[in-house]
């Protein structure tokens with residue numbers, strides 16, 4: 502006899518855990534994770550910043566609506582903060598100034614977002630090569646996110662509310678029987694009327710397993726490099742630096758640098774590994790922009806960011822497969838949008854809101870822009 506729950510969440514990245522902790526207030530929730538620990542894939546491999554001008558209008562609305570919760574202090578994590586000041590300077594060479602102007606015109610809010618001339622850029626980022634940047638835009642609101650603490654918070658909350666997390670439990674079969682899903686996993690078989698697909702890069706595969714609508718979700722690989730800071734370079738207090746065309750990012754962390762060539766290579770879901778050429782591009786681009794002697798990186802890794810074609814997440818019940826709920830396609834902003842998106846997911850699963858129209862906690866968002874149906878052009 503399969504163990505029975507109200508809701509089974511597939512995937513224990515941040516998005517699965519945040520939804521589980523919200524739903525566990527009123528339901529019996531089980532989270533199934535293939536890996537031996539939660540957060541092993543995209544959640545554990547990111548840059549971990551909160552950027553308010555990143556992504557579509559929908560993503561930006563979700564990000565703003567997540568700020569209050571991320572700014573809170575919670576006894577489950579000993580009142581430690583989830584956010585830390587960072588700041589971001591987007592830089593442009595002379596040949597990229599048009600892109601920088603276009604970005605600045607739509608970015609906000611001013612004056613937290615402000616134009617920097619080349620000298621001001623060098624004052625903010627003294628490690629840039631002299632003459633490299635013709636101008637920049639400072640986004641003072643950008644914060645670091647403590648992803649480990651956020652994961653710990655949601656895991657502690659869901660467990661305190663009676664939810665269960667089973668790791669080493671890859672879901673292999675999903676069958677709808679009468680009023681419930683039978684969910685077969687490596688750790689056992691379970692059943693629940695509602696299944697939440699929070700499988701990150703594997704969301705498309707999990708959807709196919711359930712016979713759900715074939716949404717087009719594309720995992721894209723992004724490479725990251727860890728670099729030691731040259732002697733004498735004070736990395737503390739440096740803002741993050743990004744090329745306006747996203748050809749590189751650099752951020753200091755614990756006395757070191759984390760960089761990326763900004764690659765976005767479409768690929769199949771997997772335990773992503775960096776391609777040597779992307780690592781080489783990362784080193785070249787960072788050396789061209791920064792006055793740093795960058796040798797071989799100390800560590801390299803890659804992660805998958807999974808996108809729907811319009812760049813919005815997918816959050817809603819599938820129109821074809823009863824009780825099958827999508828929580829996927831968070832792309833490059835799944836950490837910073839998790840508070841608002843998990844609240845919306847919980848409200849939709851519990852039937853407290855309609856799948857189209859406004860959500861009171863997320864000004865400027867129409868829920869139809871998150872619904873699986875909007876990707877209907879890709880349905881077979």
Ligand SMILES: Cc1cc2nc3c(=O)[nH]c(=O)nc-3n(C[C@H](O)[C@H](O)[C@H](O)COP(=O)(O)OP(=O)(O)OC[C@H]3O[C@@H](n4cnc5c(N)ncnc54)[C@H](O)[C@@H]3O)c2cc1C
Pocket residue numbers: 511512513514515516517533534535536539540541542543544545546547548549550551670671672673699700701702703707723724725803804805806807828829831832833834835836837838
């Ligand atoms: C390099 C990089 C930089 C990023 N930077 C940022 C940033 O600065 N800010 C930000 O907000 N976001 C950032 N992101 C994006 C963010 O990390 C993701 O949007 C977010 O982590 C997605 O979370 P998730 O829970 O959906 O996916 P994941 O963390 O990938 O979790 C999905 C889980 O599902 C499990 N799973 C899959 N299939 C099955 C199955 N059949 N059975 C059981 N379990 C299964 C997987 O093992 C995995 O643990 C970045 C991502 C990358 C890769």
